Amino acid sequence: MTTFYRDVLIGLMFIVGIVGFISGEFIISTVLFAFAAIFSNVHLNRHIYG
Numbered sequence: 922m923t924t925f926y927r928d929v930l931i932g933l934m935f936i937v938g939i940v941g942f943i944s945g946e947f948i949i950s951t952v953l954f955a956f957a958a959i960f961s962n963v964h965l966n967r968h969i970y971g
Contacts, residue, residue, distance in 0.1 A: 931957050
């Protein structure tokens with residue numbers, strides 16, 4: 922997966938998390954925010970250290 926597609930995936934998860942939070946789906950939005958944060962950190966750590 923290229924950097925562009927990872928960035929798009931993280932951005933989409935973040936946007937969907939915001940929409941879920943606004944619509945009242947707090948559990949789903951929390952999970953999406955967590956996945957976006959984990960993927961972002963894994964991507965940054967892999968890019969810096971790997």
